[in-house]
Amino acid sequence: MSAGGELRFAKMHGLGNDFVVVDATAAPFTPTAAQLQWLCDRHLGVGADQVLVVDPPGESGVDFDYRIYNADGSPSGQCGNGARCLALFIARRGLSDRPQLRVRTSDTRMMLRREADTVFTVELAAPELRPAALPSTLDAVPAATYDIDVPGFGVHRFGLVQLGNPHAVTLVDDVDAAPVAALGAALQAMPLFPASVNVGFLQVLDRGHARLRVYERGAGETLACGSGACAAAVAGMLRGVVDDDVRLALRGGELRIAWSGSLSSPDVPIRMTGPATHVYDGCLQWPNP
Known part of the structure; x- marks a missing residue:
């Protein structure tokens, strides 16, 4: 129609x-x-x-x-x-x-x-960790984090994960106080991400539990973002701050994410369970x- x-x-x-x-x-x-x-x-x-x-x-x-x-x-x-x-x-x-x-x-x-x-449970394909796959013009080999100078906000450290959608994830001390809309929009507008990017703000509570807000391209902040939760979990696992089975509390509720891959062996599907x-x-x- x-x-x-x-x-x-x-x-x-x-x-x-x-x-x-x-x-x-x-x-x-x-x-x-x-x-x-x-x-x-x-x-x-x-x-x-x-x-x-x-x-x-x-x-x-x-x-x-x-x-x-x-x-x-x-x-x-x-x-x-x-x-x-x-x-x-x-x-x-x-x-x-x-x-x-x-x-x-x-x-x-x-x-x-x-x-x-x-x-x-949704089993997603393995994450792509090459910055060029997001796509990004960042000329770098896969790494757990990248320091990016965001106009108006200075240098922030992001994990970059491609999961069908491009994601950039940063750690914050308090997700409620994070400048989600402003920093998210600024990062999305950078030529560094020609197709824009979803921006995740991850607050780690303990190794099995974290909080997340996501500023999505084309939609702004949503109450929950499934692929964003998977990307944030992967980014947190690569940084060594959460376990390979973690619960993520988003504004709309909780998701459970499991991934047993690593930076050297990323070709492992991600499992996400929720309502x-x-x-x-x-x-x-x-x-x-």
Whole structure:
């Protein structure tokens, strides 16, 4: 669907990171950026951080393809909270009754597994630790941290992790006092990150527990960011400040992240476990582009 007509959707969220989810397995859904912006607008449309679209599989070995759009209409390659909601959506709509699914985004594949009624584990591909893969113009070999001079904020130390989306993660003493919006926007605007970057602010409480806020590209700060939580956990593990199985408290709730890789052996999938919530099903008149 790209012009006028009825759009059926579900409103869902993962720890407050909220989504409009659309089933395009039977009919194509080809929205314009303006239509997506309207749909995500919290005053004029439904309101959401992102729009998720379930497509038929585009290759063998995959159960569904999975498109992600940010609130500004731009595409995204990954969304961990969205993936859990996608799994619940597929089950509720009767699109599959399999307890474990493989889905493909524009950038990666993921495994989705149901643990309980509304609790799911998402197994993401191994993180890419080369700065050039974010992409970044930083000319450096993979390292646990990089010192970056952010205009207006001076030098901050970041871990860089590519997980379908690019992430930069910095440690803070108090996540509530961190300049999330200002520093996040400043880093995103730097030519160092040609495709922008999601910015995570990680406060370590102990080796098994940390707090996190994420300033996402195309959406601003959200209540939770699944891929951002995975990236923050990896960054913390590489710095040696958290264990390889850690609970992350975000503003919308808690996620559990497990990864047994290292800087020299990063090719290990990441497992993220957390809830998904169905809010309501809806139907609206889709505007002309």
